[in-house]
Amino acid sequence: MSDDAPGRRPSIRDVARLAGVSHQTVSRVLNEHPSIRPETRERVLTVMAELQYRPNRAARALVTSRSQTIGILSASSTMYGPASSIASIEAAAQERGYWVSTANIDASAPQSIPDGIAHLMAQSIEGLVVIAPQVRVFRALAAQQLDIPYVTLQSTGLDPDHTLTVDQIGGARLATKHLISLGHRQIYHLAGPQDWIEAEARMRGFLEEMSANDIPTTAPILGDWTAEFGYYAGRELLRVRDFTAIFSSNDQMALGLMHAIRDEGLDVPRDISIVGFDDIPEAAHFWPPLTTVRQDFAELGRRCVDLLLGPRGDADEPAATPTIMPELIVRGSAAPLR
Incomplete structure (x- = not known):
């Protein structure tokens, strides 16, 4: 097969031929070798762009011992x-x-x-x-x-x-402290699954902040992160309604809680306040918009x-x-x- 056979991906030798350099020079450009003159590097990069050349990463890893x-x-x-x-x-x-x-x-x-x-x-x-x-x-x-x-x-x-x-513990303390600052003392925590590290940390943050303010707590409810569980938990909790606020370990469960509260003819936040965790993209569009804890993923x-x-x-x-x-x-x- 000739170098110009149709359908063949351009190779490092094609780049070298059109740039007027050796294939070793092209390899040095790819590996950012300091010995290459700027004008040579620019010429090789221009040819690579024109050919839409993409280096073979597997082969490159063998040569450089780096896979990037x-x-x-x-x-x-x-x-x-x-x-x-x-x-x-x-x-x-x-x-x-x-x-x-x-x-x-x-x-x-x-x-x-x-x-x-x-x-x-x-x-x-x-x-x-x-x-x-x-x-x-x-x-x-x-x-x-x-x-x-x-x-x-x-x-x-x-x-x-x-x-x-x-800092999941710190984030949970922020959420709990906010509810306390609003005057709430009867606060429940809807936690995540027991074997999740984040769920354990958020539960710990809730308990630490309640303890720091000398507020008694009830046992957190262990959930599964889903809105469906939040709705189910909300329906069960509202049978007694011995709370005025809930800190939910994530926003999806908070959504389910808000649905259950509304189904009982009650209002968020007039009757019950809710705070979530994560600040999912939809949280700002819940009704009412959800107060929550944002993690900077970027x-x-x-x-x-x-x-x-x-x-x-x-x-x-x-x-x-x-x-x-x-x-x-x-x-x-x-x-x-x-």
Whole structure:
């Protein structure tokens, strides 16, 4: 087959021939070698753009021992928080010239964890992010002998040397403190699933803030993150109605609670105040708009990639820190106690 055969992808030798350089020179341009003159680099890059040349990443990894790829091990990629974390890491990685490969695992199947890691390691990933909010995943991860940089997104001390987190405890305290500041004392907490690290941290933040204000608490209700459960829990709680406010561990369950309250002929926030957590895109359009705790996923992605790859070299860029503080977004679903 000739070099000009139709349908064939352009090769590094095609670029070299049209740019009037050797293929070794093209390779040095691709690898950003400092010995290449600026005018030569510009000429090669122009030809690459004209040919729409894309380097073979697998072959390049063999030559450079670098894949320019970050791996993500995810156990809950369909949930808002993990999905937003993945999207933010992908965006931050692309800014650094890296690709992202995601392996979705089943946290309830122990063998899927080492299988997922093996799948990513076979792609010669240069760093690993673990977005698996269940405690059992981190216990399985501890048994793996990882020889690459890795970061875990979680809010406990399970792996303190490799942890980046949004301060879930602090965020829950912000939500609870807001309700207390409005005069509420009979506050319930609708928590997430028991084995989720974020759910445990938000429950702990709620209990700590209530205790700090000497307010008695009832046992939190364990939910499953869904609006359906929020609706069911709301219907059950309203049989007694011994509360004036609820802090929901996520926005979807808060939506279900608001639906149940409305079905009882009651009003949010006149009769019952609600605060959620996450600030999903729809939260501002609930009725009433939901007061909630916002996590900065864009910042989470940037810091995560910086921890794996090192700072970007910008002198004005602050060093990545392992904890990001969330923000209370005050809207219309919580009001002073009547």
